[in-house]
Amino acid sequence: MFRVFLGETVIWTFLIVMAIIEFAPISWILATSLRNPSESFKLPPDFWPTSFHWQNYLAVINSPQINFLLFFWNSLKIALMTTLAQLLTCSMAAFSFARLRYPGRDLIFFLFLSSLMVPATVIMIPTFILIRMLGLLDSHWALILPATTSAFGVFLLRQAFMGIPSELFDAAKIDGAGYWRMYWQIALPLVGPALSALAIFTFLGSWNNFLGPILYLRSWDNYTFPIAIVMLSGYMGTGNRAHVLAAVMISILPVLLFFLMAQRFVIRGIAVTGLKG
Amino acid sequence: MRQSIGLSGIWRECKFSKRGMKNLATTADHRYDASVAKKKHTISKWSTNRTQEIVAGYLFIAPAFISLFIFLVVPILASFVLVFMRYDVLSPPSWNGFENLSQLSRDGRLQQVYWNTFRFVVFATFFNNLLGLLLAMGVNRAMPSIIKYLLRTALFFPVLTTTASLALVWNFLLTQDRGVVNYLLQQVGLPSVPWLSSSSWAMVSVVMFDVWRACGFLMVIYLAGLQAIPEVLYEAAAIDGAGQLQRMRYITLPLISPTAFFAIIISIIGAAQVFDNVWVLTGGGPGDATRLIVLYVYEIGFKRFEMGYAAAVSLTLFAILVVLTLLQFRLSRRWVHYD
DSSP, X not given: OHHHHHHHHHHHHHHXXXXXXXXXXXXXXXXXXXXXXXXXTOSSOOSSOOSOOTHHHHHHHHOSSOOHHHHHHHHHHHHHHHHHHHHHHHHHHHHHHHHOOOTTHHHHHHHHHHHTTSOGGGGHHHHHHHHHHTTOTTSTHHHHGGGSOOHHHHHHHHHHHHTSOHHHHHHHHHTTOXXXXXXXXXXHHHTHHHHHHHHHHHHHHHHHOOHHHHHHXXXXXXXXXXXXXXXXXXXXXXXXXXXHHHHHHHHHHHHHHHHHHHHHHHHHHHHIIIIIO | OHHXXXXXXXXXXXXXXXXXXXXXXXXXXXXXXXXXXXXXXXXXXXXXXXXXXXHXXXXXXXXXXXXXXXXXXXXXXXXXHHTTEEOOSSSOOEEOTTHHHHHHHHOHHHHHHHHHHHHHHHHHHHHHHHHHHHHHHHHTSOOOHHHHHHHHHHXXXXXXXXXXXXXXXHHHHHOTTTOHHHXXXXXXXXXXXXXXXXXXXXXXXXXXXXXXXXXXXXXXXXXXXXXXXXXXXXXHHHHTTOXXXXXXXXXXXXXXXXXXXXXXXXXXXXXXXXXXXXXXXTTTOSTTTTOOHHHHHHHHHHTSOOXXXXXXXXXXXXXXXXXXXXXHHHHHHHHOOOO
């Protein structure tokens, strides 16, 4: 009995300590971003808001030199376009791999699969030269175009499409549906969970992308949120930490809200894509 | 992240069907054949249908294929050409022979950078997976759903947030003089630590940050693995009188080993490519103490403008990752149990 009690205590202490370690920095950001800017360096630190200087947020949003809403919009635009493009191209290719037969299909699928082994960072130099030759430097297309498809997405959706009973497609064929119709009206609506998992990952990946914008974007007006914050901290960080942290908080907020609402969904998405493929 | 997630599925797929992908393809084909057989009487229409299907197949693949070809195949091929070039972006490239490749062996900094990357990958992978597994086991226990929700939110949240922003925050937290972490250490009577300014502590900080940020992701992966273990096994073991530790040793660990295998590969491949972490937290310093390989490639390419040499260094990373993955895959047969 005592051993069980001891075991429980150890496990719960571990879980609670880890949860505190993982979350304390986040709540420190919130607390410090709401402090009076002149006190933002003061110790002891707050891990819970003690004062509420919402002006910090307004100052960041209304800052005359730095257009934060523009960075927000840039990030959002790139993430949305990338996500839409990937959902379309990946699901089309996946439908083709899973449901249609034609010469060379398995070979092409094998090429897609092996491309998963090539990390994007490994080809960063030639990709940069390519983007430069295409004249896309300092344009958002440099971030969108290379991300219009992903072998991972194709793989994920192919698995989903293969789970659909083929009788559905036969029935559609007999009713005279073409392949586009089969794809658009039968296959796509049935793989909602896989599509949304892919959408979540693509969106987050794009929203959090750092190396890409560092490589390709040159002018302030084109910056995305992550690099804008890092670049700005150099200018504002020394004098005014509260403003930098307010900016960080603004970049976290959409993700936080989304996660609080869709926690189960996100976690299940990772579990499904990570393990069952 | 995206890329690494896919791998686990692929490995599993390749592993399950020893005969490779043929197996998978045939399941679809069998169904197809059955449906074709049913309609044998419409054989006159069959050939036009067949042509239509072939054309449709290629058309459906076209967008993804073109994108993948331009932005993946072309760069890969180009990097094998680039290795033999001298190219500073501004003036046209010129033939450089094997100069870039021989420079690899003479570059003392490259050795330092690889040594850093090696240590970073080993420690980050170890702690991420250890904590990920322990957390998953903890969270997987029976508990009120509100507590489960709060725990998972707290543990998983850093995974979703921009690494660059978080690294910036940790930079504030770890400052030596007025940093929060040192303040807390002093409160409990410990000396303050030069987290980012000492070359031995900087690597600790970089690993610490990575584990803080990523162990929640590993937790979710392990959680899925744990939940796939049938409850019956534990019940049977309990009836046979196996204690908690025995159940862990003889049921959980063997059955979680495939998951662990994928998780470790994911972690290694991910850790070897870490960039924004060190860029923001330490800038690779002090000196070269935390310069990791991708940051080094970036600097060779975009600060020194030696594109050819940068491509050569990237290729070494590429080769190492491929070898590591294949090696891991081979070794895994000894200790991974597939049910």
